[in-house]
Structures are given as C-alpha cells and as structure tokens.
Amino acid sequence: MIRLHKHAVFLVVSDGEALAELIATQGVGSAIGPKLSPTVAWVDHRRVEALREALRQAGYLARSRTDETPDAGESGG
Amino acid sequence: MEGSAIRSRNSASDTRADVRPLAELLGEYTPAAVRDLAALLGVACGGTHRALCERVARAVLKTDRLRACLRSLGQVERDFLAFIGRLGGNVEPAQAAWWLSCHGTSSPLDTTRRLIAQALLFPFLVPPPPADPVTEATHSRHGPEHSPSAFPGALWCPESIWRLAGAGAPSTLPAQPEPPQADRGALPDLIRDLFVLARFLSAKQPRMTRTSGHLDQAGLSELAAALGRPQTARHARRLEDVPELLWLESVALQAGLVEVRDRRLTATASAGALAQRPPTEQCRVLLEAAIPQTGWGELEAEKELSVARPAALSPGDLDVPSPGARVRARRRIVEALSQAASPGAWHRIADLAEWLMESGPDLLVRRRLPDRAGATEAGEPIYRGILRCHAGGASQTIGMASGWRWVEGVFVAQFLRAALRRVGVVDMADDLFRVTDLGARVLAGAGKMEVAAEEAPPPGRFFVQPDFEIIADGGGDNLAAVARLSQVADLVSFDRAALLKLSRESVCRALDQGLSLTAVVDILSDSGRSSVPQNVAFSVGEWVASYERYQVWRDVWVVEADRADELDSLQEELPGCLERLGPTAARVLPQHRARLEHVLGQRPDVLTIDHAAGLRAVFGVDDQLVVTPDPSRWHWYPEHVLSQIADSFRAKRGGRRYRITRESILRALGSGWAADEIERFVEQCAVRPLSAAQVLSLRGWLGRYGSVALAPAVLLRFPNDARADLLAVPELREALLGAISPSLCVVRRDAVAKVRRLLEGAGFAVGDELAPDPVDGRRPASRSTEPAGRDHAWGQRRWRTGDPEETRQALLAEVLETGRPIAITYRSVITGEEPQEWVLIPERLEDTRWGLTRLHALCQERDERRTFDVSRIDSIVVLHEP
Numbered sequence: 038m039i040r041l042h043k044h045a046v047f048l049v050v051s052d053g054e055a056l057a058e059l060i061a062t063q064g065v066g067s068a069i070g071p072k073l074s075p076t077v078a079w080v081d082h083r084r085v086e087a088l089r090e091a092l093r094q095a096g097y098l099a100r101s102r103t104d105e106t107p108d109a110g111e112s113g114g
Numbered sequence: 115m116e117g118s119a120i121r122s123r124n125s126a127s128d129t130r131a132d133v134r135p136l137a138e139l140l141g142e143y144t145p146a147a148v149r150d151l152a153a154l155l156g157v158a159c160g161g162t163h164r165a166l167c168e169r170v171a172r173a174v175l176k177t178d179r180l181r182a183c184l185r186s187l188g189q190v191e192r193d194f195l196a197f198i199g200r201l202g203g204n205v206e207p208a209q210a211a212w213w214l215s216c217h218g219t220s221s222p223l224d225t226t227r228r229l230i231a232q233a234l235l236f237p238f239l240v241p242p243p244p245a246d247p248v249t250e251a252t253h254s255r256h257g258p259e260h261s262p263s264a265f266p267g268a269l270w271c272p273e274s275i276w277r278l279a280g281a282g283a284p285s286t287l288p289a290q291p292e293p294p295q296a297d298r299g300a301l302p303d304l305i306r307d308l309f310v311l312a313r314f315l316s317a318k319q320p321r322m323t324r325t326s327g328h329l330d331q332a333g334l335s336e337l338a339a340a341l342g343r344p345q346t347a348r349h350a351r352r353l354e355d356v357p358e359l360l361w362l363e364s365v366a367l368q369a370g371l372v373e374v375r376d377r378r379l380t381a382t383a384s385a386g387a388l389a390q391r392p393p394t395e396q397c398r399v400l401l402e403a404a405i406p407q408t409g410w411g412e413l414e415a416e417k418e419l420s421v422a423r424p425a426a427l428s429p430g431d432l433d434v435p436s437p438g439a440r441v442r443a444r445r446r447i448v449e450a451l452s453q454a455a456s457p458g459a460w461h462r463i464a465d466l467a468e469w470l471m472e473s474g475p476d477l478l479v480r481r482r483l484p485d486r487a488g489a490t491e492a493g494e495p496i497y498r499g500i501l502r503c504h505a506g507g508a509s510q511t512i513g514m515a516s517g518w519r520w521v522e523g524v525f526v527a528q529f530l531r532a533a534l535r536r537v538g539v540v541d542m543a544d545d546l547f548r549v550t551d552l553g554a555r556v557l558a559g560a561g562k563m564e565v566a567a568e569e570a571p572p573p574g575r576f577f578v579q580p581d582f583e584i585i586a587d588g589g590g591d592n593l594a595a596v597a598r599l600s601q602v603a604d605l606v607s608f609d610r611a612a613l614l615k616l617s618r619e620s621v622c623r624a625l626d627q628g629l630s631l632t633a634v635v636d637i638l639s640d641s642g643r644s645s646v647p648q649n650v651a652f653s654v655g656e657w658v659a660s661y662e663r664y665q666v667w668r669d670v671w672v673v674e675a676d677r678a679d680e681l682d683s684l685q686e687e688l689p690g691c692l693e694r695l696g697p698t699a700a701r702v703l704p705q706h707r708a709r710l711e712h713v714l715g716q717r718p719d720v721l722t723i724d725h726a727a728g729l730r731a732v733f734g735v736d737d738q739l740v741v742t743p744d745p746s747r748w749h750w751y752p753e754h755v756l757s758q759i760a761d762s763f764r765a766k767r768g769g770r771r772y773r774i775t776r777e778s779i780l781r782a783l784g785s786g787w788a789a790d791e792i793e794r795f796v797e798q799c800a801v802r803p804l805s806a807a808q809v810l811s812l813r814g815w816l817g818r819y820g821s822v823a824l825a826p827a828v829l830l831r832f833p834n835d836a837r838a839d840l841l842a843v844p845e846l847r848e849a850l851l852g853a854i855s856p857s858l859c860v861v862r863r864d865a866v867a868k869v870r871r872l873l874e875g876a877g878f879a880v881g882d883e884l885a886p887d888p889v890d891g892r893r894p895a896s897r898s899t900e901p902a903g904r905d906h907a908w909g910q911r912r913w914r915t916g917d918p919e920e921t922r923q924a925l926l927a928e929v930l931e932t933g934r935p936i937a938i939t940y941r942s943v944i945t946g947e948e949p950q951e952w953v954l955i956p957e958r959l960e961d962t963r964w965g966l967t968r969l970h971a972l973c974q975e976r977d978e979r980r981t982f983d984v985s986r987i988d989s990i991v992v993l994h995e996p
Binding site: 038039040041042043044045046047048049050051055059064067070071072073074077079080081082083085087088089092093097098099100101102103104105 | 618619622625626657660661662663664665666667668669670671672673674675676680681684695696697698699702703704710711714717719720721722723724725726727749750751754755758785786787791
C-alpha cells in the first residue's frame with residue numbers, strides 16, 4: 038500500500054546519534070514520530086512549534102524549511 | 115487645446131435648415147442681435163444642436179473683430195476670459211461670480227453681460243434638472259438679478275477668444291530670496307519615527323478605543339514616550355489632540371506599515387523594510403500615503419479655523435470638504451508643485467495658493483451662488499460650517515471670495531508644512547517653501563521637473579564589538595543601517611545611539627527569514643566596509659552550521675510505501691519526481707506534485723492523508739474506550755498519538771487495540787499533552803461520535819470538571835394548586851432552598867420542624883416518605899468541611915434595596931464563585947413595576963458599555979437562561995449550598 042502525506046512535517050538531522058539524542062530528550066521526543074531513516078523522522082504537525090521551543094530550551098536550534106526555502110548556499114540577502 | 119468643451123459634446127443631429135436663420139442674423143450683426151444670438155445659442159445648446167451652435171459662433175468670432183473687442187477690455191476682463199480658458203472654456207455662473215469678486219469687480223453681472231454683448235462670452239443652457247420645489251422656491255425668492263446666475267446653465271468662451279486673451283498654462287511661481295533660516299525636509303526623522311512606532315507596536319500591540327478608532331490614552335502616552343516626546347506623553351489625553359501623532363498613525367496605516375487586528379494596532383513586515391529602501395522610494399511611498407489619508411485633516415489642524423454646524427443647515431449642506439475633496443485637493447497641490455515650482459528655488463506659499471486658485475477655483479469646496487442663508491452682508495457666498503476663530507473666542511463666517519486664503523489657502527499651507535515637509539518633498543521657512551532635490555525626483559513622475567541623480571547611500575555608522583554588542587549611530591540618516599542590523603541582531607535600545615545584541619537566536623531568526631551566511635556577514639560588515647571581530651565571525655559561522663544540523667521540513671508532500679520495492683518501482687515510474695528520505699519514504703518535489711497525484715489516482719491501493727485538514731474517522735471507540743484501528747485508513751500518525759495517550763494491547767482476534775484509561779490520560783498530560791489536544795484528537799478520529807458516557811469519562815479524566823458533592827436533602831412535595839399559596843407565606847418561603855420541579859422544593863435542614871409546624875397548622879397532612887435518611891443504607895457523612903451553622907448563615911444572607919451597593923456586589927461575586935442559587939425580587943421593564951420573584955443559578959456578570967451591570971443566570975423553574983439588570987433587583991436571598 039502507498040500513502041501520500043500532504044502537508045506533512047519531518048525532521049532531518051545531520052547524524053543518527055543526534056536523532057537518538059533528540060528522541061531521548063524530555064519534552065522533545067513526544068513530538069517526534071517514527072523514523073523514516075536513521076537521520077529522518079516524522080514530526081507531529083500539530084506540535085512543530087512546541088518541538089522547536091523544546092529544542093531551543095535544550096540548546097538546539099532547528100532550521101525551518103519548506104519546499105520553497107532555498108538551500109543555505111543559494112539564499113540571498 | 116484644440117476644440118472647446120462644447121465641441122467635445124458635439125451632436126450629429128444638427129440640420130441645414132437650422133443654419134439658415136442664424137446665418138441671416140449674422141449679417142445684421144448688432145449688440146442686440148448678439149443678445150438674440152445668445153438666446154438662440156442657449157436654446158440650441160440646451161437642445162441637441164451643439165455643433166450648430168459652435169459653427170455659428172465661429173462665424174461671429176472673426177479674428178479681426180475679436181482683436182478689436184479685446185483691445186477695448188480692461189485687464190480684469192481679459193484675465194477673466196483667460197481664467198475660463200484654463201478651466202477648458204466653460205465656467206459655471208457661481209465660479210464666474212466668485213472669480214470676478216475675488217478680483218475686485220463690483221458687479222460681476224454687469225461684467226458678464228458686457229462680455230456677452232460683445233460676443234466674447236456665450237451663455238448656454240444646461241437641460242434643467244427634474245422639478246424640485248425647494249430649488250424653485252429658492253430661485254423665485256432671490257430673483258435672477260444677483261449675479262451671473264441670471265444666465266442659466268453655464269458660460270462658454272470659445273478657444274479662439276481665450277487664446278487671444280492670453281490664457282495658456284499658468285506661469286511658474288516667482289522665485290524669492292533665500293530666507294536666513296529654514297526647516298529642512300524631515301524624511302529621516304519621519305522614517306525614524308515610523309521605525310520606532312513599528313517597534314513599539316510589535317512589542318505592545320496597544321488597544322484602539324472603540325469610539326475614535328485611535329490609540330487609547332495609555333497607548334498614546336507610551337507611544338509619545340517611545341518617540342521622545344515627553345510633554346505629549348504627560349499631557350495628551352486623546353490622539354486627536356496631537357495632530358502630529360495622529361498624522362503619523364494615519365500615514366502608517368495608509369502606507370500599510372501598521373494594521374488593525376482585533377482592535378489592536380500591530381506593525382506589518384513592510385514597516386522594517388521601509389527603513390532600508392532608498393530615500394526616493396521612501397519619499398514616494400510616504401507621499402502616496404499622505405495624499406489619500408482620511409484620518410487627519412489640514413483644516414482641523416489649523417487652530418484659527420473651527421467647524422460648526424449652523425442650526426438651519428443639514429450636514430449635506432455644509433462646505434466642510436469631504437474626504438474625497440481633500441484627496442483631490444492634495445493631488446492638485448502636488449501637481450501644481452511639479453508644474454509651477456522650480457527645484458531649489460524659494461517660493462511664497464501664497465503664490466502657490468493663488469496659482470491654484472487661478473487654475474481652478476474649486477480646490478476644496480465647490481463654488482456656490484449666494485443665497486440668503488449663506489452670504490455675507492456684501493452678498494458674497496460664505497463657507498457654510500467653517501468659521502474663523504479670533505483670540506477672544508469670537509468666531510466669524512468666511513466669504514468664499516474674500517476668504518479663499520483662510521480656507522483653501524490654509525489647506526495648501528498646512529499640507530505643505532505638515533505633510534510635504536515631513537515626507538521630504540519641500541523645505542519650509544515661514545511663508546516660503548522650496549522643493550528639495552529629493553522632492554524633485556519624486557515629483558518628476560507627476561510633472562516635468564528636471565532632477566539630479568540620486569546619490570549613493572552613505573556607509574552605515576556602527577561598530578560590532580567582541581562581546582557581540584553592536585553600537586550604531588541612531589541618527590536618521592543611519593536608520594537604514596540600524597534597520598538592516600535589526601534583521602540579524604536584537605535591538606536592545608534605540609535613542610541617539612542604537613544598541614543591538616547579536617545572539618544565536620537572532621542569527622537563526624534571520625536565517626529563518628531566508629538570509630544566508632553570506633548575507634548575515636555582509637550586513638555585519640556593512641558590505642565589507644568595516645571589520646567584524648574574529649570571535650564574532652567565528653561564532654556566527656558556528657551558529658549557522660549548527661542551524662543547518664537540524665532541519666524541520668514543513669508543508670511537504672511525502673510518499674510512503676509499506677515495502678521499499680514498492681517505492682522503488684514508483685520512483686522508476688516517475689523519474690526525477692521523488693527525493694528519497696529513507697527506504698520506504700520519499701519527498702515529492704513541488705513541481706511534480708500534480709504529475710504524482712495523477713499517477714497515484716489511477717492506482718487502487720493509495721491512501722491520501724492531508725495533515726492540514728485533520729484526520730477523520732480512522733478508528734472506532736467502544737463503550738469501554740477501547741480503540742480499534744481501521745486498517746484501510748491507518749498510518750503512523752494516529753498510531754503515534756494513541757501510543758502516547760492510550761495503553762496498547764494485542765487482541766485475541768483482530769490485532770492491536772488501544773485502551774484509553776484514566777492512567778494513560780494522566781501519563782499523556784504529564785508528558786506535555788494538552789487536554790484540548792487529546793479531546794480533539796479522539797473526537798475527530800473516532801468513526802462515530804462518542805457517547806455521552808464516553809465524553810463524560812474522557813472529560814473527567816482530562817480534569818475538565820471541578821469537584822462535585824453529594825448530600826441528602828429534605829424535600830417538600832405539595833399539590834400544584836397549592837404552590838402559589840404556599841410560596842406567598844414569607845416564613846415558609848424563607849425555609850425553602852429552591853425548587854427542583856413545580857411541585858418539589860428543597861427545604862433547609864434546620865427549618866424542617868418549622869415547615870412541618872406551619873404546614874400542619876394550615877391543615878396539611880404531612881407525610882415522611884421523602885425524609886432524608888438513610889442514603890444507600892448509610893448515614894450521611896458531614897457534607898463539608900465548613901463549620902456547623904454555615905447553612906443557616908447562608909440562608910439568612912440577603913441584600914435589599916437601600917443596603918450598601920458594595921454588599922450587593924460582594925454577594926453576587928461570592929454567589930458566582932460558589933455557584934449557589936439565589937432568589938431575587940426583580941422589577942422587569944416589560945412587566946411594569948410589579949416585582950416578581952425568580953430563583954436563579956447565576957452564571958456571570960457583564961458590564962455594558964452604557965454603564966449597566968447585567969446578571970446572566972439560569973432560571974431552573976423555566977429551564978431557560980435570562981438576563982437581569984442588576985439595578986432593578988430589589989432583593990437577593992442566597993438559597994443553599996450546591
């Protein structure tokens with residue numbers, strides 16, 4: 038079976054350990070869903086802001102991206 | 115100008131038969147004949163023969179004869195014809211009378227007649243409007259001999275005449291010597307004020323008053339303090355009293371820099387961007403905002419003028435300019451500047467006003483003919499509703515001709531001083547003005563001004579310090595740099611110097627807004643013109659790298675398959691459309707969404723889930739709150755949520771189930787889930803609506819309800835027909851706590867004996883089948899932790915007319931807090947002054963805008979909600995504890 042998720046949210050981290058660390062972090066893990074790969078996981082779309090705030094409090098800063106956001110190297114001032 | 119207005123309204127319906135008698139008349143050209151001709155022309159123009167009218171006029175107006183006629187005219191008459199030419203060849207009688215009065219003509223009517231007799235001016239009829247008894251009465255009352263109004267319709271001066279009389283484009287304004295002191299165009303100050311305003315609004319989001327639609331007093335004081343106007347902050351009560359701030363708010367709203375949302379003023383994204391634009395663009399944006407604004411008026415800002423409504427006039431008869439007239443007038447002033455002023459040269463404001471007057475009289479107010487209700491002693495029409503105030507408090511009417519400078523002239527001067535100087539179009543000095551270079555560049559779009567090229571923006575004046583603080587000059591010309599810096603750093607303070615703080619959060623916010631590392635460094639180094647401390651540059655690089663380490667992708671389309679090979683085959687079918695996220699999931703590239711949807715639409719085994727629309731009907735819930743997933747609609751999200759708010763177990767048949775329990779809900783609430791989120795999720799995802807029992811359990815576990823209490827009660831049951839008689843006895847009424855049906859009342863426990871005595875005394879046979887004890891075979895425990903005798907005390911608590919108001923307020927507040935029922939005696943407006951008794955459960959108090967306090971309550975007897983005016987409550991008795 039194939040599922041097409043529209044307006045979905047997922048998290049991409051640079052390495053697998055970082056993702057495991059995030060999932061284990063109090064307040065952050067409940068917003069993160071199943072992993073799609075060692076470095077990619079679903080995010081509860083209703084709890085994105087709560088996740089970002091929890092990440093900020095835990096000392097992480099997450100970049101918010103959409104399909105329209107250019108890569109860091111491409112964006113202008 | 116080729117052709118007159120009359121020709122432009124040409125009609126093709128003239129005939130040769132009409133031409134003949136007029137041509138014959140021309141051969142006998144005499145003043146009397148011209149008058150007849152005028153009458154004929156009037157008839158012709160009033161009908162459908164305008165082309166004929168013009169043809170005849172051309173024959174009459176031979177150039178040689180015209181020159182001779184014009185030579186015989188005085189300068190005022192020649193100027194009058196030129197004035198008509200500037201209006202396009204047609205002038206209304208009121209305008210003609212006004213112009214001639216303005217230029218010292220003692221009898222405008224005689225002058226007009228003389229010009230008509232010389233065939234230099236032609237009256238023509240305008241088809242009369244539908245009969246209006248009021249107008250007819252006015253005309254007949256004043257007679258036709260006052261002014262050029264004796265000629266109905268309008269006056270026409272052919273182009274060949276007004277050209278010979280010297281009309282054309284009005285000349286440019288005469289230059290004046292440079293004044294010793296001048297107020298320079300204040301665009302940098304205005305940009306700074308708008309920047310501060312935007313920051314203030316972002317931080318405070320002050321309320322607007324309901325009546326005026328402006329900032330309330332508290333907001334005004336804070337704004338004035340933020341803008342560095344301490345005097346205004348201390349003394350201003352209403353924004354309308356501070357024209358400068360009212361203008362600022364109005365321009366900011368008009369330019370889209372701020373907006374009103376939920377009766378709060380908030381800054382928009384454009385507010386920060388404006389400070390970073392080139393001055394010419396800033397000036398153009400603000401000039402365009404200053405022209406159509408309606409929240410501020412030049413005349414209202416002039417202290418020597420007041421707007422008053424004479425009793426005899428309706429608002430529609432006032433000459434107070436409408437918002438549309440003000441906008442048109444401002445545009446004419448701007449156009450006049452571009453046409454008549456020389457960039458860099460000083461001109462008199464009065465000359466500009468006169469230029470505008472000569473190029474068209476109806477700048478703000480449409481000229482009128484005098485009438486008895488609105489004319490000076492000299493017969494000059496007045497500005498109705500606009501008065502000139504004198505120092506002693508007296509005020510006087512203003513004539514439209516003699517008082518042009520007091521109304522239209524004042525408008526021109528105020529617009530120059532208050533608007534055009536602030537947006538940087540002009541410099542001002544007493545009664546002089548000068549179009550600035552910046553203004554000339556902006557006005558070049560409106561007229562034919564020669565402009566100098568714009569200078570390159572000066573470098574920003576700021577220093578990035580090793581402790582991540584940035585100190586910048588707060589001057590207006592450095593504002594663009596401060597605004598740029600505030601994109602990547604937090605503005606800590608802003609005065610003569612601006613202090614900004616660079617942090618990881620501020621840099622990440624800039625990156626969220628689409629800036630790159632290069633752009634951030636560019637801003638900090640002012641495009642390489644200044645150096646950034648090494649540690650700061652290193653940290654910024656680190657922050658950007660860390661920011662890239664965690665990326666939350668939102669609003670994306672993801673295809674997920676049960677098996678990797680399914681996704682592989684789809685990717686082969688749609689090459690270049692998918693970006694793999696993992697073995698069984700891939701992101702859909704936005705440009706290929708439609709293609710993918712089309713391909714998937716042809717397959718039977720596809721489930722589409724729109725997370726933004728919310729999930730619907732993905733599981734069933736039984737009476738025990740056990741959740742059974744619907745396999746055809748099941749996916750990771752409901753499973754993820756249920757794993758957190760319910761206990762999962764494997765059923766003997768049918769696979770995994772989830773049971774929502776009190777413990778699982780408490781666990782979810784403890785891990786950060788909000789009660790609302792859980793309740794909404796369960797209600798939306800359930801296939802069928804939850805039963806009342808399920809809702810009760812779920813809400814109870816979520817802590818929706820407060821504590822409840824059970825207590826035995828003494829009930830009094832009586833026949834329906836005895837109700838009114840029983841409740842009429844005060845002693846009995848006081849012993850009852852409230853009705854639970856038309857024939858059942860709750861009796862105060864300490865008054866049972868008294869009630870029994872009263873009823874038996876009245877001949878009732880009192881039975882004991884509704885006695886309170888025991889409940890469930892047990893004696894009732896103590897009902898509350900409150901001290902004994904509390905019931906009695908509450909039963910006696912009352913408020914009656916004449917008692918202090920505070921007692922009533924305190925009693926109502928206490929009752930609302932505790933939820934106790936009350937009995938009130940109420941004088942309703944509808945039922946007259948006859949008081950009625952109501953037993954109520956109060957719900958809330960509401961203060962209305964008219965100063966009334968209303969009590970919203972549930973009337974148990976009638977099972978309906980009612981609203982009571984608290985001031986009409988004669989007595990309140992608190993009945994019992996819940």
